[in-house]
Amino acid sequence: SNSLLRIEHLTKVYRIGSIIGGTKITAVDDVSFEINGSEIFTLAGESGCGKTTIAKIVLGFEDVTRGEVYYSGKRIDNLKKRSEIFEEIQAVFQNPFTTFNPLRRVESYFYDTLKNFEISKSKEEATAIITEKLKTVGIEFDEFYHKYPSEFSGGQLQRISIAKSLLTNPKLLVADEPVSMVDASLRMSIVNLFKKLEELGISILYITHDLMTAYYLGGRIAIMFRGNIVETGSTERVLSEPKHPYTQLLKESIPQPDPKKKWSTRIKLSDLEEVEYVSTGCKFAGRCPYAMDICRKERPPYFDVNGSKVMCYLYK
Ligand code: SF4
Numbered sequence: 001s002n003s004l005l006r007i008e009h010l011t012k013v014y015r016i017g018s019i020i021g022g023t024k025i026t027a028v029d030d031v032s033f034e035i036n037g038s039e040i041f042t043l044a045g046e047s048g049c050g051k052t053t054i055a056k057i058v059l060g061f062e063d064v065t066r067g068e069v070y071y072s073g074k075r076i077d078n079l080k081k082r083s084e085i086f087e088e089i090q091a092v093f094q095n096p097f098t099t100f101n102p103l104r105r106v107e108s109y110f111y112d113t114l115k116n117f118e119i120s121k122s123k124e125e126a127t128a129i130i131t132e133k134l135k136t137v138g139i140e141f142d143e144f145y146h147k148y149p150s151e152f153s154g155g156q157l158q159r160i161s162i163a164k165s166l167l168t169n170p171k172l173l174v175a176d177e178p179v180s181m182v183d184a185s186l187r188m189s190i191v192n193l194f195k196k197l198e199e200l201g202i203s204i205l206y207i208t209h210d211l212m213t214a215y216y217l218g219g220r221i222a223i224m225f226r227g228n229i230v231e232t233g234s235t236e237r238v239l240s241e242p243k244h245p246y247t248q249l250l251k252e253s254i255p256q257p258d259p260k261k262k263w264s265t266r267i268k269l270s271d272l273e274e275v276e277y278v279s280t281g282c283k284f285a286g287r288c289p290y291a292m293d294i295c296r297k298e299r300p301p302y303f304d305v306n307g308s309k310v311m312c313y314l315y316k
Contacts, residue, residue: 003034010067029227040219049224087168092175096157100149155186176207233308
């Protein structure tokens with residue numbers, strides 16, 4: 001396969017609590033998808049749906065319970081040392097202020113990375129690379145040099161942390177809620193930056209609960225509910241004509257366009273927690289207005305609907 005990242009039947013089970021009376025939580029439940037080169041792929045859903053767990057597994061921060069992860073055709077979930085692929089898969093975290101130590105000048109991270117990965121041979125060469133990467137994210141070297149994290153706005157610092165992620169020339173960026181801490185008025189400029197990176201040949205695994213930025217990013221999307229991908233296809237199609245009842249509910253919960261309002265969904269995790277967890281059948285059956293008998297008996301397979309894949313018996 002030509003895919004850059006391929007996830008096959010990925011399952012992650014957490015054991016919580018004591019051995020007696022402890023519970024198992026299936027955070028990721030038989031998830032498969034692939035990302036090609038120069039592609040934006042979004043994993044979207046409410047907190048607790050499993051999207052962040054997938055991001056952590058791809059970055060090597062979590063083990064898998066079952067299933068496989070391949071990068072450029074090579075299996076990576078069982079690697080003892082991630083250093084071989086570390087340069088090619090980089091992370092962009094939610095809060096740039098936790099990426100940088102407040103007492104350290106920001107540029108020291110850049111020079112250290114270039115030195116540690118033996119990317120530059122001299123300080124001059126390093127400065128040239130840093131200048132170029134900063135330019136990509138729209139920051140001038142002079143406005144960056146000799147400054148501490150607190151001297152930047154959240155939006156600027158997120159750009160800087162993206163520039164830092166670019167130092168190793170990654171092919172895949174894993175961005176977990178990268179705009180949620182950024183001021184609403186600057187959010188779209190960061191989203192535009194991801195689109196620019198895609199044009200430069202970098203693939204983005206974008207993790208979000210925010211369907212509006214996902215829509216704007218385009219590419220393909222997978223909607224997750226309780227560890228399952230319930231619908232996947234082109235972002236445009238999935239979000240403009242959602243097929244799965246859960247996707248429809250998520251979309252309805254987006255407020256109407258109003259610049260004063262935050263783009264976020266209104267469903268609270270607590271609403272979902274009220275519904276009894278079902279291990280057989282469709283996990284959404286407890287609150288689905290269309291639930292049928294079969295929905296409670298057997299887990300629905302994926303049905304093809306206009307190029308999307310939908311885990312729902314309505315499309316049988
Ligand atoms: Fe609703 Fe059944 Fe579809 Fe699940 S499979 S979303 S319960 S109609």
